Amino acid sequence: MxxxxxxxxxxxxxxxxxxxxxxxxxxxxxxxxxxxxxxxxxxxxxxxxxxxxxxxxxxxxxxxxxxxxxxxxxxxxxxxxxxxxxxxxxxxxxxxxxxxxxxxxxxxxxxxxxxxxxxxxxxxxxxxxxxxxxxxxxxxxxxxxxxxxxxxxxxxxxxxxxxxxxxxxxxxxxxxxxxxxxxxxxxxxxxxxxxxxxNALGEVYHQGFAADSRYLWTLPMFHCNGWCTTWAVTAASALHVCLRAVRGETMWKILDEEEITHMCGAPTVLTTLASAPQAHRLEHPLTIVTAGAPPTPTVISRIRELGAHLLHVYGLTETYGPYAVCEPQPSWATDLDSEQQASLLARQGVGMLTSERLRVVRGEPSPDGTLIDVSPNGSEMGELVMRGNSVMKGYLGDPDGTADAFRGGWFHSGDLGVMHPDGYVQILDRAKDVIISGGENISTIEVEQALASHPAVFGVAVVGTPDPKWGERPMAFIVTDGTEISEAELLAHVRSKIASYKVPDRIEFRTQLPTTSTGKIRKSVLRDNAGDRVGP
Amino acid sequence: MxxxxxxxxxxxxxxxxxxxxxxxxxxxxxxxxxxxxxxxxxxxxxxxxxxxxxxxxxxxxxxxxxxxxxxxxxxxxxxxxxxxxxxxxxxxxxxxxxxxxxxxxxxxxxxxxxxxxxxxxxxxxxxxxxxxxxxxxxxxxxxxxxxxxxxxxxxxxxxxxxxxxxxxxxxxxxxxxxxxxxxxxxxxxxxxxxxxxxNALGEVYHQGFAADSRYLWTLPMFHCNGWCTTWAVTAASALHVCLRAVRGETMWKILDEEEITHMCGAPTVLTTLASAPQAHRLEHPLTIVTAGAPPTPTVISRIRELGAHLLHVYGLTETYGPYAVCEPQPSWATDLDSEQQASLLARQGVGMLTSERLRVVRGEPSPDGTLIDVSPNGSEMGELVMRGNSVMKGYLGDPDGTADAFRGGWFHSGDLGVMHPDGYVQILDRAKDVIISGGENISTIEVEQALASHPAVFGVAVVGTPDPKWGERPMAFIVTDGTEISEAELLAHVRSKIASYKVPDRIEFRTQLPTTSTGKIRKSVLRDNAGDRVGP
Known part of the structure; x- marks a missing residue:
């Protein structure tokens, strides 16, 4: 330097x-x-x-x-x-x-x-x-x-x-x-x-922070330092409004009183916001940035009904929070219907301005260790990898773990996905969540999105359960928006969307899904539950 | 690294x-x-x-x-x-x-x-x-x-x-x-x-570039690489509209047809824009960023009448173009009249988000070479100094010149000014332009602003001319907006604004002022002109 x-x-x-x-x-x-x-x-x-x-x-x-x-x-x-x-x-x-x-x-x-x-x-x-x-x-x-x-x-x-x-x-x-x-x-x-x-400058750009922004802290600051917005909001000399617990009533009170312009959170936070009794159409602009799981069409439409602008970002603890953004294309709003828009908004997108490219690479590198990109055809699955200034220095006290995570010079996310022809990446699964059924990979996220495209579905999680014949079979956990709907009806809906071998064997209706403190669905808990009941 | x-x-x-x-x-x-x-x-x-x-x-x-x-x-x-x-x-x-x-x-x-x-x-x-x-x-x-x-x-x-x-x-x-x-x-x-x-990221932030921005190239790209906007506009995936010559008619045609959102230029460019026969109130938002000389109240009000937003920035070739910005305070628009606002907008301001502080330091450093800030009282004059990532690597093939420019660890601008109590810097003169009359320093910019506060004054430049008694005396060159006004009237106006020893001895009316290719007034030419005519 x-x-x-x-x-x-x-x-x-x-x-x-x-x-x-x-x-x-x-x-x-x-x-x-x-x-x-x-x-x-x-x-x-x-x-x-x-x-x-x-x-x-x-x-x-x-x-x-x-x-x-x-x-x-x-x-x-x-x-x-x-x-x-x-x-x-x-x-x-x-x-x-x-x-x-x-x-x-x-x-x-x-x-x-x-x-x-x-x-x-x-x-x-x-x-x-x-x-x-x-x-x-x-x-x-x-x-x-x-x-x-x-x-x-x-x-x-x-x-x-x-x-x-x-x-x-x-x-x-x-x-x-x-x-x-x-x-x-x-x-x-x-x-x-x-x-x-x-990364903070990247957040300033993509979230659009300015001196008159008012940021509500629905995201925990302990989560990747609040995706670097602890620093980004200050960069813009904007206002931080602290929130100790994510409750609908408190959120709505502050949203209205302080005319909040920005907030971030996992889809569960958006659900809490949209389903609060106080929910109403906003009288000022609000940008909501979400990550952790792709927003479902139902969540997207509910947030739109509030008059808020939704931005979907993607990253991990290892990438300072968001590394990628599903950057809206001008043509989306003009040329596509809301279902098509929702399916595009659910993608993880492209590297942020201050990040490098978001790549999807094959499991097998070339003989010299160089990573090979999957075809940008929207179907070849590979692992999402990232690098550069938006990626951690390494794991503390773990040089071997760091070296392994950065094999080929890029950080390996453990997320599996595809590269679409337009250069946007879509995650199909966490490597550990993918279901292998009869030798075929089934993306739990693909199945979840097929379920979530039904208007009655408010929350959804799909996990693999042990199966003596197929090895694993998908099972779904559903939270409805209150509408009465049968397992058979939902399964018929899903069958019209995806290949029959991907259709869950069973659906269990729940009033809520177990989440981590950062709002991610704890699939391991659901797997355990499912395992308890169907046992091999 | x-x-x-x-x-x-x-x-x-x-x-x-x-x-x-x-x-x-x-x-x-x-x-x-x-x-x-x-x-x-x-x-x-x-x-x-x-x-x-x-x-x-x-x-x-x-x-x-x-x-x-x-x-x-x-x-x-x-x-x-x-x-x-x-x-x-x-x-x-x-x-x-x-x-x-x-x-x-x-x-x-x-x-x-x-x-x-x-x-x-x-x-x-x-x-x-x-x-x-x-x-x-x-x-x-x-x-x-x-x-x-x-x-x-x-x-x-x-x-x-x-x-x-x-x-x-x-x-x-x-x-x-x-x-x-x-x-x-x-x-x-x-x-x-x-x-x-x-610096490009700094421009993105302060100018507010986004993917739907449309930038008109009224600023020469050869001038500090267009203040780094050659890169900044691209950072936002925004539109560059090239302009080979700054002519009012062409500018207005493109402004309207392409709904230009951003442009930059010296005050002379703004004058060309505002005084073109095609000038009219804009039907879309336009941010105009100006530098090179503080905008006069007349220029400010004309730009406002067009419906454009004016931003004043400051820098030198050595600072990648803009280093500082006269960042608007929310209270300015609500608490101040337009004359007060104009006087604040004429300040050079504060370091940009990606710059370090803008300092004003005394001519004499402390014994260990540390630079000493002037009092932030709006009156103690010193030199503007800058440092950091927004300042050049150095002068090519001139290590001595580089070392001299960076004495005390900060780049010396050669601009003289004051630090106001609110932390905003105002330039009073270039070191080489300051007039020394009877042992007193006279800021040519201060005199210019006193003249420019008269509504008939459209362009102004004040230079020192040799004087057998006082050493130097100020002389003014004026371009009016077409209004008939006498030298005596203008001098009376100036006398009401500044100390009498700062009031110019003479005013010469011109139809235009000599400028550099980047729109700065060439005071050396005016000094030569003045010298020719008053000679010692």
Whole structure:
């Protein structure tokens, strides 16, 4: 790097926002509202307190909590010291939190009182202290052994250090995010300042953030640092509105009162939004960005009925959240009916502006190890691979796992899909979810979309169940929108859409589907349920 | 840089646009319209022809011409080979072009026929060939010794190389742009792929480019690579509309027919636009970005009357064009009258999102060489300094000049100004233009703005003239909007605005002011004129 370059870091975004828009609203969390000058001050104050608590460059600091002004602040205060933030999923068990603290060598844990309380008997290895941030109503649990936030801040009393909004090396780790680890132990995904900066700019562009944007935090900040929007919203000097729990009533109240312009979430969040009793047509523009699963035609039409604009993005923890976007083509809105549009919107799309290409490659590379793209024919299945500044530095403490994930020079997602002739990628399945029935691959997502194209279907999941004859057979779990519909009717609908060998053997109706804390459907649970009942 | 990073380059923008929006209109130049697939194809074809003509990584390729599809293509084709583009100001004399070709070690010159013709007797040193691009009507002059563009392209016949939209090193030089050199020889300012990429993203953000933007090329592409919008418009997969000459009639025809959403230019371009007989209120949104001189209240109000949105940016050749932006504050539109707004809009503002801070520093650094900021009081004058990814790699072949420009670690602009309490910078003068009268500094810009606040004043320039008693005294050159006004009336108006010692001794009325090819007023010419007439 040339001597004259300045290392890329999202810290610059907060520094700039505080300089250019000091009096503008930056953060709302319950009754508290901070301007950008105050947000920057709180960040400097937290950085000084972290420093006074012994945090040094290269350390890891864990944060266990719901979305809050403090968690947002930690996204800047921790990196300001050259340390790495470990934003931990607040739904994990004490054992899982313990594993993450140990693995990341966290020296402190900050977090919500009720969550820290659960850790009281847990071995947190090198964690020297548990620091309790106030609840949204300002109250504190003062659970045994935790340090109240005010005491923590008081450690830096008299210190007037102003840290520069800079980093010494743009490849320094800014955050470590743990994979959900549906198989095996969670992995520590390392993000760099450079990657966070570029991904945040990509979010600014694709989501269309500007100084008058108002962002509602329906997405957990602990999920890939809120897809880098913890930094992107600040880049635009826009407003962060914290939301601690995704409830329809609260969302609608804030959407209306603050005239929210942007929010993100898994399809389940959109379902909560659309099915709340308070749901109504919006009187201001709202962009909703979704990921985690392709939005179903029903969800798409419900979101449209609200008057919101829906954007579908795709990525993984390893790609800072979104890497790809289903970028709308001007012709879609003019030339296609809503069913055709919905089927295009369900694709994962193309690499974002700040990403590289999204490729789909064959299982077998060429003899020299070069990855070979599948034919862009919409039918040859391969694995989605990604690379570049939008992809992690690697797995912490796992060079072998990192090397394996990057074989051929590209990160292997474990997602299987096709490349359409227009260059848009569509996922057909997670490698681990694909059903092999009589030697044929069945894409659970294809079957799900066939089911979801029926208007009565609101939520859907298809899994493979053991079958003595075929090896595996598809089984579907359905949540309806309240309409009465029989298994036979639905199966007839599906038969008209896909090949008969892909049609599920059985459909089970549910009132809800099990999801992860980030809104993804837990197919492993459904597989277990199904296995319990049909057993080989 | 980590092994997993991909070098930043604006080449990715064209690669992505061609992948994601192959059928979308990319370039219009006269009767020709290219889609993004065609734009990418033309670029690959030009790159192959350059390669067949002996261009190698590290070479410089000069281009001498007005805005055209070919000049735009060269912004991608030349860097695709790892070579550097030298886009030469088309108004320079053959001797100046010769100097630039020699200094940059250009191996080829591409350009417009009539411009290459003027070079026929000129020593171009290492330039092996002059390649003539077709005129907008497709015609060719075939001037002696030039190679027709079709012959040039034919050299790569049968070659089907597809260059990757990548660069090996993000610090590689992508372009060399020569300063206008009002004093001494022009300097060769080196831009890197990294800087061009980041500055282009900054333009995308601040100008608000999106896929449905339509950009009119009123700004010369040879001016700081069109402020990096040669790359930024492509980043958004938006439409480039080439304009070879800035004429009111043509501009208005294209503005209306193509529903242009964005254009850039010096205030003189805005004046041409606003004073054309075809001028009328726009029926679609248009953002006009101006730089080179602060827009006067008259220009601001005329642009507003057209229904366009005006944005003022600031930078130099050394900063890839714009480094700073007068970012509008929400309160300006609601709390201030139009005169107050105009005075704020005339400021140079704050560093862009992808830039660092814009600082104003004292002439004397601290003993250890650290630069000291002036007080943010709106009155202490200092020099504007900049640094980071938005500032050049250095002057080609001039390490001493580069070191001097970067003393204290920041690039010294030569512009003098103040820092206002709100953090916005305002230029008061070029260091070389400031008038020293009786030991007092007089800012020519301050005097100009006092004159420009009179509604009859359309164009204005103030220069220092030698004075036996005071050393120098200000003199004004005025272009009116057609209203009859006397020197005495105007002087009375100015006296009500600024201190009496700053009031010009004389006003000369002109029908136009001498400008550079980039629309800046040539004060040196006015000083010479004034000197001729008042002589000491």
């Amino acid at each position: 040339s001597d004259l370059n300045v290392p890329l870091t999202p810290l610059r975004f907060l520094g700039r926002a505080a300089e250019v828009h000091p009096g503008k609203r930056a953060v709302i969390d319950g009754d508290r509202t901070w301007t950008y000058a105050q947000f920057a001050d709180h960040t400097q104050q937290m950085a000084r307190a972290l420093r006074a608590s012994g945090v040094r460059a290269g350390d890891a600091v864990a944060f266990l909590g719901a979305n809050s002004a403090e968690l947002l602040t930690a996204h800047y205060a921790v990196p300001l010291l050259g340390a790495a933030l470990v934003a931990v999923n607040s739904r994990l068990s004490p054992e899982e939190v313990s594993y993450i603290c140990k693995h990341s060598s966290a020296v402190l844990v900050l977090g919500d009182g009720h969550l820290l309380e659960q850790l009281s008997g847990t071995d947190l290895a090198g964690v020297r202290e548990r620091i309790e941030i106030p609840a949204q109503d300002g109250s504190s649990r003062q659970a045994g052994g935790t340090v109240p936030f005010t005491d923590f801040l008081a450690r830096a009393a008299g210190d007037d250090t102003q840290y520069q909004w800079e980093v010494d090396d743009e490849d320094r780790v800014i955050a470590i995010n743990y994979t959900s680890g549906t198989t095996g132990r969670p992995k520590g995904v390392m993000y760099s300042h450079r990657g966070a900066y570029l | 980590s092994d997993l990073n991909v070098p930043l380059t604006p080449l990715r923008f064209l690669g992505r646009a061609a992948e994601v929006h192959p059928g979308k209109r990319a370039v219009i130049d006269g009767d020709r319209t290219w889609t993004y697939a065609q734009f990418a194809d033309h670029t690959q074809q030009m790159a192959r022809a350059l390669r067949a003509s002996g261009v190698r990584a590290g070479d410089a390729v000069a281009f001498l011409g007005a805005n055209s599809a070919e000049l735009l293509t060269a912004h991608y084709a030349v860097p695709l080979l790892g070579a550097a583009l030298v886009a030469v100001n088309s108004r320079l004399s053959p001797e100046e072009v010769s100097y630039i070709c020699k200094h940059s070690s250009a191996v080829l010159v591409l350009g417009d026929g009539h411009l290459l013709e003027q070079l026929s007797g000129t020593d171009l040193a290492g330039v092996r060939e002059r390649i003539e691009i077709p005129a907008q009507d497709g015609s060719s002059r075939q001037a002696g010794g030039t190679v027709p563009f079709t012959d040039f392209l034919a050299r790569a016949a049968g070659d089907d190389t597809q260059y990757q939209w990548e660069v090996d090193d993000e610090d590689r030089v992508i372009a060399i742009n020569y300063t206008s050199g009002t004093t001494g020889r022009p300097k060769g300012v080196m831009y890197s792929h990294r800087g061009a990429y980041l």
